[in-house]
Structures are given as C-alpha cells and as structure tokens.
Amino acid sequence: MTAETAPTTPHGRPADVDTVESAAATPDQEQPYAALGLKEDEYASIREILGRRPTNAELAMYSVMWSEHCSYKSSKRHLSTFGQHTTEAMREKLLVGMGENAGVVDIGDGWAVTFKVESHNHPSYVEPYQGAATGVGGIVRDIISMGARPVAVMDQLRFGAIDHPDTQRVVHGVVSGVGGYGNSLGLPNIGGETVFDAAYQTNPLVNALCLGVLRHEDIHLASATGPGNQVVLFGARTGGDGIGGASILASETFDEGGPVKRPSVQVGDPFMEKVLIECCLELFAAGTVEGIQDLGAAGISCATSELAANGRSGMHIDLENVLLRDPTLTAGEILMSESQERMMAVVRPEKLAEFQAIAEKWDVEAAVIGEVTGDGRLTIDHDGHRIVDVDPATVAVDGPVYDRPYARPDWQDALQADTAEALPRPQSAEELAETLRTLIASPNLASASWVTDQYDRYVGGNTALSMPDDAGVVRVDETTGRGVALATDANGRYTKLDPRTGAQLALAEAYRNVAASGAVPLAITDCLNFGSPEDPGPMWQLVEAIGGLAEACETLEVPVTGGNVSLYNSTGESGRIDSAIHPTPVVGVLGVLEDVARRVPSGWQEEGLTVLLLGTTREELSGSAWAQVAHDHLGGMPPQVDLAAERSLAQVLIAAAAEGLAAASHDLSEGGLAQALVEAATRFGAEESPRTGARVDLAPLLERDGVDLATALFSESQARALVAVPAEHEERLAALAAEHGVPVLRLGTTGGDALEIAGVDRFAVTTLRALREGTLPRHFG
Numbered sequence: 001m002t003a004e005t006a007p008t009t010p011h012g013r014p015a016d017v018d019t020v021e022s023a024a025a026t027p028d029q030e031q032p033y034a035a036l037g038l039k040e041d042e043y044a045s046i047r048e049i050l051g052r053r054p055t056n057a058e059l060a061m062y063s064v065m066w067s068e069h070c071s072y073k074s075s076k077r078h079l080s081t082f083g084q085h086t087t088e089a090m091r092e093k094l095l096v097g098m099g100e101n102a103g104v105v106d107i108g109d110g111w112a113v114t115f116k117v118e119s120h121n122h123p124s125y126v127e128p129y130q131g132a133a134t135g136v137g138g139i140v141r142d143i144i145s146m147g148a149r150p151v152a153v154m155d156q157l158r159f160g161a162i163d164h165p166d167t168q169r170v171v172h173g174v175v176s177g178v179g180g181y182g183n184s185l186g187l188p189n190i191g192g193e194t195v196f197d198a199a200y201q202t203n204p205l206v207n208a209l210c211l212g213v214l215r216h217e218d219i220h221l222a223s224a225t226g227p228g229n230q231v232v233l234f235g236a237r238t239g240g241d242g243i244g245g246a247s248i249l250a251s252e253t254f255d256e257g258g259p260v261k262r263p264s265v266q267v268g269d270p271f272m273e274k275v276l277i278e279c280c281l282e283l284f285a286a287g288t289v290e291g292i293q294d295l296g297a298a299g300i301s302c303a304t305s306e307l308a309a310n311g312r313s314g315m316h317i318d319l320e321n322v323l324l325r326d327p328t329l330t331a332g333e334i335l336m337s338e339s340q341e342r343m344m345a346v347v348r349p350e351k352l353a354e355f356q357a358i359a360e361k362w363d364v365e366a367a368v369i370g371e372v373t374g375d376g377r378l379t380i381d382h383d384g385h386r387i388v389d390v391d392p393a394t395v396a397v398d399g400p401v402y403d404r405p406y407a408r409p410d411w412q413d414a415l416q417a418d419t420a421e422a423l424p425r426p427q428s429a430e431e432l433a434e435t436l437r438t439l440i441a442s443p444n445l446a447s448a449s450w451v452t453d454q455y456d457r458y459v460g461g462n463t464a465l466s467m468p469d470d471a472g473v474v475r476v477d478e479t480t481g482r483g484v485a486l487a488t489d490a491n492g493r494y495t496k497l498d499p500r501t502g503a504q505l506a507l508a509e510a511y512r513n514v515a516a517s518g519a520v521p522l523a524i525t526d527c528l529n530f531g532s533p534e535d536p537g538p539m540w541q542l543v544e545a546i547g548g549l550a551e552a553c554e555t556l557e558v559p560v561t562g563g564n565v566s567l568y569n570s571t572g573e574s575g576r577i578d579s580a581i582h583p584t585p586v587v588g589v590l591g592v593l594e595d596v597a598r599r600v601p602s603g604w605q606e607e608g609l610t611v612l613l614l615g616t617t618r619e620e621l622s623g624s625a626w627a628q629v630a631h632d633h634l635g636g637m638p639p640q641v642d643l644a645a646e647r648s649l650a651q652v653l654i655a656a657a658a659e660g661l662a663a664a665s666h667d668l669s670e671g672g673l674a675q676a677l678v679e680a681a682t683r684f685g686a687e688e689s690p691r692t693g694a695r696v697d698l699a700p701l702l703e704r705d706g707v708d709l710a711t712a713l714f715s716e717s718q719a720r721a722l723v724a725v726p727a728e729h730e731e732r733l734a735a736l737a738a739e740h741g742v743p744v745l746r747l748g749t750t751g752g753d754a755l756e757i758a759g760v761d762r763f764a765v766t767t768l769r770a771l772r773e774g775t776l777p778r779h780f781g
Contacts, residue, residue, distance in 0.1 A: 017385070018055045018056040018057070018387065019055060019385045019386055019387055020052075020055055020386045020387065020388070020389045021386070022055075023052055023053050023054065023055045023058075024052045026053070027052060027053050029053060031043070031053065031054070031056070031059055033059060033063065036059065036060065036063035036064075037063055037067055038059075038062070038063050038066065042062075042066060042400055045400065046058075046059070046062050049390075049391070049394050050390065055387050055388065056330075056331070056332050056387075057331045057332050057335055057380065057382070057387040057388050058387070058388050058389075058390060059332075060301065060332035060333075060335050060336050061298075061301040061305065061335055061336075061388065061390070061395055062395060063336075064297070064298035064299075064301050064302070064336055065298055065301055065302060065305060065395045065396055065399065066395075066399045066400060067298075068533070068567055068568065069297055069566075070297055070298050070302060070399075071399040071400065072565055073399055073400045073401055073402050074402050074404050074533035074539070074567060075528070075533070075542060075546075075565045075567070076401050077401055077402070077403055078542065078543050078546045078547075079098075079546065079565070081546050081547055081550040082098065082546070082549075082550045082553070082559075082560045083098070084550070085550040085551060085553060085554040086553075086554070086559050086560070087554065087557070089557060090553075090554070090557055090558070090559040091559065093105050093106045093107075093522055093523065094106075094523065094559050094561065095112055095216065095219060096114070096146070096219060096221070096561075097559065097561060097562070098560060098561065098562045098563075099562070100146070100221060100222060100562065101116075101142040101143075101145045101146055101222055101293070101294065101562075102114045102115065102116035102142050102143055102145075102146050102212075102525075102561070102562055103115070103116065103523065103525065103560075103561020103562040104146060104148075104214075104219055104561070105522055105523045105561060105590060106216065107476065107482065107484060107522070107592045108482065108592065108594075109477065109480065109482060110215055110216055111213065111214075111215065111216075111476055111477060111482065112148075112213075112214050112215065112216050112219070113148075113211060113212065113213055113214075113476070113484055113590065114143055114146045114148045114211075114212045114214065115143070115209065115210065115211045115212070115486065115525055115561070115588065115590055116139060116142055116143065116209065116210065116525050116561070116562050116563065116564075117139070117154075117156070117207055117208065117209040117488065117525045117526065117527045117563055117564065117586060117588050118135070118138065118139050118142070118207065118208060118209075118527060118563070118564040119135070119205065119206065119207050119208075119527050119529060119564050119566035120132065120134065120135025120138065120206050120207075120208065121203065121204065121205050121206055121207075121529065121566050121569060122203075122568075123135070123265045123266070124170070124173075124174055124177075124204060124206040125170065125202065125203065125204055126265050127173070127265040128169065128170045128171075128172070128173025128174045128177060128204075129173040129174070129176055129177040129180070130177065130265050130266060130267055130268060131173075131174070131177065131206065131265050132155075132173065132174040132175075132176075132177030132178045132181075132206050132208075133177035133178070133180060133181040133268040133270070134177075134181075134242075134265070134266040134267070134268040134340050135177075135178075135206055135207075135208045136153060136155070136177070136178055136181040136182050136185075136208045136210075136268075137181055137268045137270065137273050137340050137341065138208075138294070138296045138297075138340070139153070139208045139209065139210040140153070140185065140187070140210050140273065140277070141273070141276075141294035141295075141296065141341075141343065142210065142294055142296075143210045143211070143212035144212070144276070144277055144280050144281075144294065144343070145220065145222060145292050145293060145294045145343070146212065146214070146219060146220060146221075147214050147218040147219050147220035147284050147292075148212030148213055148214035148218070149212055149213055149214065149277070149281055150185070150187055150210050150211070150212045150277065151187070151188075151211055151212060151213050151460065151462065151474055151476075152187060152188050152189070152190045152210070152211045152463070152472060152474050152486070153182050153187050153188070153189050153190075153208065153209060153210050153211070154189065154190060154191045154192045154208070154209040154210075154211075154472060154486060154488055154588070155178045155189065155192040155193075155206070155207065155208050155209070156192050156193045156205070156207035156208075156209070156488050156490065156527070156586045157174060157175075157178075157192065157193065157194050157195070157204070157205065157206060157207075157451075158193075158194075158195040158196075158197065158200045158204060158205035158492070158529075158581075158584065159171055159174075159194075159195070159196050159197075159200055159204050160196070160197070160198055160200050160201030160202070160204065161196060161197070161198040161201060162196040162443045162779050163779070164198070164201060166201070167196070167201075168779070168780060170204050171780055172780065174204070174206055175451050175454055176454070178206075178208070178455070179454040179455045179456075180270070181268055181270045181273075182270075182455060182456070183455065183456045183459070184270035184271060184274065185270050185273060185274050185277070186274065186456075186459050186460060187210075187459070187460070188455075188456060188457050188458055188459050188460055188462075188463045188466065188474075189452070189455035189456065189457060189466075189467075190457060190463055190465075190466040190467065190472025190473070190474065190486065191466060191467045191469075191471065191472035191486065191487065191488065192209075192452075192467065192488060193488060193489070193490070193586075194444075194448040194451050195444055195492075196443040196444060197444075197492065197493075197582065199492065199496075199578070199581050199582045200581050200582075201571075202571045203569040203570070203571060203580075203581050205529050205566070205569070205581070205584060205586075207488075207527045207529070207564075207566075207586050209486070209488060209525065209588055211474065211484070211486060211590075213476050218284060220284060220289060220291070220292050221291060221310070222291060222292065222293040222306055222307055222310055223291045223307060223310040223311040223346075224290075224291050224307035224308050224310070224311040224313055224315055224346045224372045225290065225291065225311040225312075225313055225346070225372065226290060226313075226346070226348065226372055227313065227314075227371075227372055227373055227374040228349060228371060228372065229290055229346050229347060229348055229349070229371060229372040230346070230347045230348075230349060230352050230368050230370075230371050230372075231304075231307075231315060231317065231344065231345075231346060231347075231368065231369055231370040231371055231372065232344065232345045232346075232347050232352075232355065232366050232367065232368055232369070233295075233300070233322060233323070233342065233343075233344050233366070233367055233369050234276075234279075234342070234343055234344075234345065234359055234364055234365065234366035234367070235272065235276050235295075235341045235342040235343050235364060235365070236269060236272050236325075236339060236340060236341040236342055236365075237323045237324055237325040237339070237365065238299070238300070238322050238323065238324050238325065238329070238334055238337050238339050238342070239267075239324070239325035239326050239329075239337065239339045240325075240326045240329060240333065240337065241265070241266055241267045241337070241338070241339055241340075242265060242266030242267070242299075242337060242338030242339060242340070243333055243336045243337050243338065266338045266339065266340050267339075267340065268340045268341070269340065269341055272340075272341040273340070273341045275362050275363065275364060276341055276343065276362075276364060278362060279358065279359060279361075279362035279364045280292075280343065282358050282361075282362070283345070283355060283358050283359075286351075286354060286355075286358060287351070288345075288347055288348075288351040288354050288355040288358065289345050289346070289347065289355075290345075290346040290347060290348060291307055291310075291311065291345070291346035292343060292344070292345045292346070293306055293307050293343070293344050294342070294343050294344075295338075295339075295342035295343065295344060296338065297338060298336065298338070299335065299336060299337045299338050299339065299342075300317075300319075300322070300334065300335050300337070300344075301335045301336060301395070302396070303344040304317055304344070304370075304378060304380070304392070305378055305390075305392040305395040305396035306392075306396045307344065307346065308372075308378050308392035308396075309392040309393045309395070309396040309397050310396075311346075311372070312376070313372050313373065313374060313376070314372070314373035314374060314375040314376045314377045314378065314379075314392070315370055315371070315372055315373060315378050315379075315392070316370050316371055316373050316378075316379045316380075316381070317369055317370035317378075317379070317380040317381070317388075318369060318370055318380075318381050318382075319331055319334055319335070319369070319380055319381065319382040319387070320381075320382055320383050321367050321368065321369040321370075322334055322367065322369055323365055323367050325339070331380075331382040331387050335380075335388075346372060352368070376391065376392075377389060377390065377391060377392075378390050378391070378392040378395070402533075404533050404534070404536075404539045405536050405539070406536050406537075406539035406540040406542075406543050407536040407537065407540055408537075408540055409536075409537035409540065409575070409577070410575075411577045415496070415497065415577070415634075415635050416497060416498070416635070416636060416637055417635070417636075418633075418635030418636060419622050419635060419636035419637070420621040420622040420623070420624060420626075420627035420631070420633055420635060420636050421619055421621050421622060421636065423621070423627065423630075423631050423633060425708070425710040425711070426710050427710070429759060429760055429761060430761075432709060432710060432713065432759075432760045432761075433760050433761035433763075435626070435630060435710075435714070436674050436678075436713065436760070436761075436763070437763075437771060438629060438630070439625060439626060439629050439630075439671055439674065439675065439714070440671070440674070440675060440678050440768065440771055440772050441771040441772060441774070441775050442625065442628075442629040442775070443775055443776070443779075444625060444628075444670065445625055445629075445670065445671045445675055445772075446771075446772045446773070446774075446775035446776060447468070447769075447772040447773045447775070447776070448467070448468070448776065449468075449773055449776075450773075450776035450777050450780060451776065452467050452468070462474050462475040462476075462478075462483075463475075464483060464596040464597075464599050465485070465517060465599050465601060468602065468679065468683065469517065469601050469602045469603075469683075470487060470512075470513040470514075470516040470517055470602045470665070470666060470667055471485040471486060471487040471513045471514050471516065471517040471519065471591070472485065472486050472487070473485045473486075473517055473519070473593065473596055473599045474486075474596075475596045480594075480595065481593075481594070481595035481596050481597055482592075482593070482594055482595065482596075483592075483593045483595075483596035483599075484519065484590055484591065484592055484593065485514045485517045485518070485519035485590070485591040485592075485593060485599070486514070486588060486589070486590055486591075487509075487510045487513035487514050487517075487588070487589055488510060488586055488587065488588040488589075489506050489507075489509040489510040489513065489586070489587060489669075490506045490529075490584050490585055490586040490587065491505060491506060491509075491623070491638075491669075491670070492581065492582025492583060492584040493582060493623045493628065493634055493638075494506075494623045494638035494639070495541070495545060495582060495583040495584065495585060495638075496582045496583060496623075496634065497622065497623050497634070497635070497636060497637055497638045498544075498637055498638055499540070499541040499542075499544035499545045499548065499583055500544040500545065500547060500548030501548065501637075501638050501640075501641055502545065502548075502583065502585070502638055503544075503545035503546070503548040503549040503552070503585045503587075504548045504549065504551070504552040504641045504643070505638060505639065505641050505718060506549075506585050506586065506587040507524065507549060507552045507553065507556070507558075507587045507589070508552070508641055508643065508646045508718055508719070509667065509669050509718070510524070510587045510588060510589035511556055511558065511589050511646060511650060512646060512649065512650065512653075512667040512669075512718075512719070512721065513589070513667050514589045514590070514591035515591070515649070515650035515651075515653040515654050516600065516602065516653050516665040516666060516667050516721055517591070517593075517599050517600055517657070517665070518593055518598050518599050518600045518653070518654060518656075518657025518658065518662075518665075519591025519592055519593045519599075519654070520591050520592050520593075520654055521556065521558050521589050521590070521591045521650065522558065522590050522591055522592050523558055523559050523560075523561050523589075523590050524553060524558050524559070524560055524561065524587055524588060524589050524590070525560070525561055525562055525563045525587075525588045525590075526549065526560060526563040526564075526585060526586060526587050526588065527563055527564045527565075527566065527585075527586040527588075528542065528545065528546070528563070528564070528565045528566065528585050528586075529566045529569055529581065529583070529584040529585070529586065530542045530545075530565075530566070530567055530569060530580070530581075530583050530584070531567070531568070531569055531570040531579065531580025531581060531583070532567065532568050532569075532570040532574060532580065533567050533568070534574070535570065535574035535575065535579065535580065536575075537574070537575060537579075537580075538567075538570065538579075538580045538583065541583040542565075542567075542583070545583060545585045549585060549587070552641070552643055555643045555644075555647075556643055556646070556647060558589065569581040598657050598658060598660070599657070600653075600656075600657045600662045600663075600664060600665045601664055601683065601684075602664060602665065602666040602679065602680060602683055603664055603666070603679065603680045603681070603682070603683020603684050603692065604663055604664040604680055604681075604683075604684070604692060604694075604724040604750045605663070605664075605684045605685070605692065606663060606726075606750065607691055607750055607751030607752070608726075608727065608749060608750065608751055609663050609664070609724040609725060609726060609727075609749065609750040609751075610724065610725050610726070610727050610730045610746060610748075610749055611694055611696060611722060611723075611724050611746070611747045611748050611749060611750060612722070612723045612724070612725065612730070612733060612734075612744055612745065612746055612747065613673070613701065613720065613721075613722060613744070613745045613747050614649055614652060614653075614720060614721045614722075614723060614737060614742050614743070614744050615645070615649060615668070615717070615718075615719045615720030615721065615742065615743060616645075616705055616717065616719075616720070616743050617673070617701060617705045617707055617711070617712055617715050617717050617720065618639075618640070618705070618707070618715060618717045619707055619711050619715060620638075620639040620640070620715050620716055620717045621636075621711065621714065621715060621716070622635060622636025622637055622638065622639075623636065623637075623638045623639070623716070624670075624671075624672070624714060624715070624716045625670045625671045625672075625675070625714075625716070626671075626672070626714035639715075639716050639717050639718050640717075640718070641718060642718065642719050645718075645719035645742075646718065646719045648719075648740040648741055648742050649719050649720070649721060649740075649742055651740050652733075652736050652737050652740050652742050653665055653721060653723070655736050656723060656725070656733055656736060659732070661725050661726075661729040661732055661733050661736075662723050662724070662725055662729075662733075663724045663725060663726065664680060664683075664722075664723070664724040665721055665722070665723050665724075666679060666680050666721060666722045667720070667721045668716075668717070668718075668720040668721060668722065669716065669718075670716065671714070671716075672713060672714045672715050672716050672717075673698075673712060673713055673714075673715070673720075673722075674713040674714055674757075676722050677694065677696065677722070677755060677757070678755065678763075678768050678772070680694075680722055680724070681693055681694055681750075681755045681765055681768065682765055682768050682769045682772065685765060687766075688766075689753060690753055690765045690766065690769075691751060691752065691753060692750065692765055693750070693751060693752040693753050693754040693755050693756070693764075693765050694748055694749065694750045694751070694752075694755055694756070695748045695749060695751070695752065695756045695758075696747040696748035696755075696756070696757055696758065697747065697748055697758040698712045698713075698747065698757065698758065698759070699758065699759075700745055700746070700747075701745055701747070704743075704745065709759060709760070713757075713760075722747075724750055730746070753765055753766070755768060
C-alpha cells in the first residue's frame with residue numbers, strides 16, 4: 001500500500017493499527033528495538049513483563065523510559081550510597097529529597113527553596129543553541145513542577161580546546177542559548193563555570209541549575225491519585241521536534257567512524273515558558289492542581305507513567321485529544337516527542353472549569369487527555385484503538401538495573417606517579433612575574449566576562465551577589481532580608497587523578513565558596529558527568545566519585561537533594577586514557593543568609609584593609625593550573641582533602657560575615673594564592689585609576705609553611721581563603737581563627753593602583769584586568 005492510499009484516522013493522521021490485540025496475535029513480528037536503543041535482553045524482558053510482544057507504541061515508551069538518561073540503569077545501584085550516608089540530622093531541613101523533580105529545603109520563617117542541576121550535554125554538541133536553551137528550559141520546568149517560582153539560574157559549561165576550530169561553533173551557540181532563554185524568562189544568571197580543555201572536544205558539558213522559592217504549604221509533587229480525576233496536558237502543542245532527543249542522545253556515545261544518532265534536538269520558546277510559569281503559579285494558588293509533572297525527556301511517555309506509578313494508581317489516556325503542531329505524527333511519535341514548554345496536571349473534576357479558565361486567561365492551551373483510574377494500569381487509546389496496556393511501574397520505576405563491571409584503569413598508577421612537584425619551577429623575580437601574567441591570562445583563569453556579560457544578572461531586583469563573586473546570593477524575603485547563596489564547582493583534572501578525592505574537592509570548594517559569602521551551607525545538588533558505563537574504567541571513576549561524595553556530604557552534614565547523571569561522554573576506543581572526558585562531578589551547594597545585607601563580596605573596595613590568609617599552604621602542584629599552563633602536564637595526586645579543616649574555615653568565614661568583620665572574602669582554589677590576589681584586586685575599582693591594589697609580603701608564609709615562593713603563589717592547597725578586614729577588626733578575626741584552629745597570617749594591606757608582591761613585581765591593576773579580560777574576546781570576538 002502506498003503512502004498516498006494509507007488509511008488515516010478521522011483527524012488525518014496515519015493510522016497506527018498495531019493494537020494490543022494485534023500484538024498478542026502476531027508474536028513473531030520483527031520490531032526495531034535495537035534502533036531505539038534497547039539491548040536484546042531488555043527487549044526480551046519487556047516481552048516477559050507483558051506476556052506478549054509490545055505494540056509499537058509500547059516499544060517506543062519502554063525504549064525512552066529504559067534509556068540511560070531516564071532510568072539511571074547503570075548508576076542507580078550506586079546512587080543509593082547517598083541515602084546510606086544521610087543521617088537524621090541531615091534530614092532535618094530536607095522537605096523533599098531525592099526522587100522528585102527537585103529537592104526542597106527549609107530555609108526558615110516558613111520559606112523553602114528548591115534547586116537542581118541537570119545536564120543537556122549531547123544535544124548541545126549536536127545543535128548548540130537549542131541544546132543549551134532547552135537545557136535551561138527543562139530545569140526551570142522541574143522547579144515550576146515543585147510549586148515554586150523560579151528566581152535564578154546558573155550554568156556550568158565545559159568546552160574543548162579554546163583554539164580548536166569546532167570550539168567556536170559550540171561556544172557561540174551554547175552561550176547564546178543559555179543567555180537567550182534565561183534572559184527572556186526574566187531570570188538572573190548568578191554564577192557558574194566556564195572551562196576549556198581538549199578532553200571535552202567532542203563531548204562538551206552543558207549543565208544548568210535553577211533555584212526556586214516557595215512557602216512550605218505550596219509544595220507540589222508528581223503523583224496521580226484519585227480515580228476520576230482529570231489528566232490535563234497544557235502549554236505548547238506537541239510537535240515532531242526532539243523525538244527521542246535527550247533520552248536517546250544522552251544514552252549513547254558519539255562513536256568515531258560509526259553512524260551517529262542525531263534525532264531532532266528540541267526547539268525552545270522562552271516566551272511560551274514565561275507565560276507557563278505565571279499560569280502554573282496561579283493554578284497552584286487557586287488550588288486546582290492535585291499533581292503535576294513537567295514534560296522533558298521522553299515526553300508524554302514519561303509524564304503519564306511517572307504520575308501513575310508514583311500515585312500507585314492507574315491512568316487512561318485518549319491520545320487523539322493531544323493538541324498537535326504536526327497532524328501527521330504517529331502514536332509512537334506523540335508519545336516520544338520532547339517538544340518543550342509542556343506540563344501535565346491532575347485535576348479534580350469540580351476544579352476543571354476553574355483550571356481551564358485560568359489557562360485561557362494566560363492564553364495557554366489545555367486539553368483533557370485522560371483520567372486517573374484505580375486499576376493500576378496505564379492504558380492509552382488512539383482513535384478508539386488500544387495501543388498501550390502496561391503496569392506503569394514497569395515503565396517508570398522497575399526498569400533494568402545493571403551491576404556494570406568496573407575496574408581501576410591500567411594507566412591510573414602511571415598517571416599518579418608522574419607528579420607535577422618534580423617539574424621545574426620559576427625561581428627569579430622575573431620568571432615568577434612572567435609566570436603569573438601567563439597564568440592569569442590563560443583560558444581557565446582569565447575573566448569569563450565575555451560569557452557572563454551576555455547574561456542578565458540583576459533582573460528581578462533580588463540579586464545581592466553574582467559572578468564573579470564566590471557565590472551567587474539572592475534575597476528571598478524582602479521584609480527580613482533572608483536569602484540564599486549558591487555556588488557550583490568541579491575540577492575534572494583532579495577527578496582524573498583520583499576520582500574519590502576529586503569529587504570531595506568539588507564539594508569542598510563549593511562549600512567554601514558559599515561560606516565565603518557569609519552563608520551557612522545547608523544542602524547540595526550534583527550533576528555527575530562521566531564516560532561510558534560500558535567501559536570499566538569510567539564506570540570505576542563514577543563509583544569512586546559517588547562513594548567519595550557521599551562520605552564527604554555526611555562529614556560536612558549537607559544532604560544531596562537530587563541531581564542528574566550524564567554518562568556516555570566518551571569518544572573512540574574504550575580503555576584508553578583519552579577515550580572519555582575528564583570525570584566531572586559538578587556539585588552545587590546551597591547556603592542560607594539570615595540577611596543578605598551581610599553578604600561578603602570576593603574583592604575589596606577600600607584602601608587600608610588588612611589582608612589575611614587563612615589555612616595552610618603545602619607543596620601541592622599536581623593537577624594545578626600552573627602544571628597545565630606552564631607545562632601542559634596532568635599527573636600526580638590532587639591536593640589532599642581535609643574536611644575537618646574545611647568545616648573549621650567555614651565557621652570562621654560565616655562568623656566574620658555575621659559580625660561584620662570581613663570587607664571581602666575569597667577562597668583559594670585554581671591558580672592558588674596568586675590568582676586569588678589578582679581576582680580580589682581587580683573585582684572592583686574604577687576603570688581608569690583603581691585604588692584596589694595591595695602590598696603583600698609572603699616571607700612569613702614561606703617561613704611558617706616551609707615552601708618556596710613559586711609554591712606559595714601557585715599551590716592549590718585546599719581549606720584556604722583570603723579575608724580583608726578593617727585594621728580594627730584584625731585582632732577579632734585572629735581570635736576567631738584561633739578559636740576554630742585555623743592558621744592565620746597577615747599578608748599586607750589594600751590600596752594603591754597596583755598589586756605589589758615582595759620579591760616578585762609590581763603589577764598595575766589596570767594591566768592585570770586587561771590581561772584577564774582580553775583572552776576570551778581574542779578567540780571568540
């Protein structure tokens with residue numbers, strides 16, 4: 001039969017005649033399960049669960065919901081480690097934990113915040129603008145679905161080598177996508193990361209975080225209960241874009257020399273999403289919503305099965321009632337479509353008219369596509385034909401769980417034995433000065449303002465701190481000034497050297513950054529970006545990182561509220577040292593400030609302040625920015641992690657902010673003390689004649705810690721921070737440090753138009769700023 005004479009439905013769509021009845025009658029019909037990403041044994045399991053072969057529509061549902069992206073089948077077994085390390089004390093402020101669309105944390109006075117970070121890595125390589133834009137849109141809808149108003153976003157970006165021909169394509173598209181979508185929503189972008197490394201050349205990482213605010217009583221969950229309640233799909237119409245997009249793209253590698261899976265990347269409309277936000281908030285306030293789920297990866301397949309499974313109920317859907325942009329879509333395509341800006345709500349019949357009136361007020365299309373049943377089944381009809389009849393739990397919850405083999409890579413020992421401490425270091429003042437200038441202008445230490453200036457940081461009027469400060473700070477309550485701080489961090493180089501330590505160091509740095517702003521760290525979200533789970537080496541990295549992060553969370557008493565796992569970030573032959581990205585566990589830490597007026601910026605603005613260094617400096621150069629920039633070297637062991645020292649340092653920083661002692665606080669991390677001094681001196685000050693320089697003498701540091709000048713400047717020892725205080729507060733800060741067992745040294749004073757480092761050089765602040773701000777524009781225009 002030709003396409004021209006194929007039977008159609010009353011709506012003009014091609015008829016999908018593969019019903020449940022016909023599937024039972026044709027058990028031997030071949031099906032394209034492999035093309036949909038299912039393994040042979042997975043397809044066999046589906047047949048066993050159903051007692052027959054799946055219909056085409058059921059096959060589509062299982063394929064997307066059992067994908068790595070949706071099912072977490074390779075990581076689920078290990079993610080339970082977080083729960084094992086979560087104590088009752090850690091749960092005290094946790095209102096909603098892992099398993100929902102986003103975690104929710106109590107921040108006091110009846111306020112709660114919800115926050116989560118997720119990846120949109122593979123789509124952003126295929127189509128950078130839309131991949132990044134819809135990544136922002138997706139995480140924002142996760143926050144909406146919890147009942148919260150989104151108030152800020154952040155992005156964590158990692159690209160290939162800055163001078164690679166393809167990097168410009170990806171960077172321009174991703175940065176424009178993040179800014180274009182977030183700015184249009186009216187959400188400030190308050191922080192993030194921008195990293196360049198050849199390890200991410202064909203697997204860029206585009207992680208997006210959203211923060212939302214709500215009252216305790218406004219929490220909503222993704223659950224369908226109450227037989228007879230109506231299932232409403234609202235927002236944008238369903239189209240052919242993104243069919244199998246995130247769920248399939250994020251579940252396979254981009255293999256060299258083989259066919260590349262490139263289903264449609266989703267297309268976003270931020271203006272539709274803005275209207276959807278306001279519509280949802282009014283629907284929540286009116287009490288019209290019993291349960292809600294955003295439509296992201298796997299679309300209707302995900303929303304229906306998760307709502308029904310979470311409610312331990314059942315659901316019936318009439319698929320012909322779905323509003324379509326493309327009337328030619330088949331039933332399977334409608335189920336798999338990942339068209340953006342859509343939500344699914346469960347509504348009591350007596351509230352349906354009010355729901356529809358509110359949606360109409362906001363010019364948001366809504367359609368009743370089914371109802372909740374009590375039979376424990378998910379059934380879907382299409383133009384009167386039963387095309388799906390499944391237990392929703394088998395689709396959304398009880399998918400395959402793999403115990404993947406994992407092993408320490410053969411090359412790990414040699415990598416760790418090749419230490420950076422053995423590399424030649426600059427000795428003379430001239431060499432040290434030139435090294436400092438080179439480092440601060442290198443891609444990962446240079447100013448990211450070319451990127452961040454494309455984002456609106458202050459829209460909404462509640463941003464108290466934003467990049468390039470250590471943490472973004474947002475006011476939640478305009479009356480009391482209560483607010484939250486957020487910082488995200490990761491260091492793939494550290495994690496490559498030692499995955500367990502690297503993951504802990506990511507947490508430690510984000511924790512330190514939040515404390516430096518004056519906030520009390522409360523909870524975390526994470527996005528675990530790793531290589532193929534079918535390669536024992538990257539799988540070992542993932543297992544080690546999860547274990548290390550879980551243990552560190554318990555020690556620092558910050559629970560994991562939720563997050564994301566992104567696997568298959570690999571290209572080429574497995575088992576090689578360069579077959580996958582640097583393992584990159586991104587950790588976002590949330591902290592609370594009783595009054596954002598007490599927040600502390602990372603740079604000083606006054607002359608005559610005393611500059612103090614908190615913490616101990618050790619000879620720790622392996623994995624450092626210095627080793628990378630000066631020697632193109634990666635080897636050795638990362639800096640040691642001392643969580644007790646991190647906690648003590650945080651207590652000092654938080655107290656210094658609360659007591660009004662600190663004029664500036666800045667953590668030491670990549671680039672070490674040299675980078676921290678430069679960033680603090682260039683953070684503020686006039687363009688023409690800044691007076692934010694400083695005069696510092698490191699001789700006391702060399703004597704106390706037994707290090708040479710190069711190590712003092714470029715070591716990346718952890719649990720350290722710079723604090724600038726008025727002279728009259730110096731004694732009190734020293735007493736605070738002593739009380740918590742934190743070493744403290746006076747380095748110098750602020751002022752003048754240059755950063756003067758005794759025994760090195762005098763660097764004009766304007767020159768330092770020009771060096772740092774010129775790098776990215778030179779490459780990207």
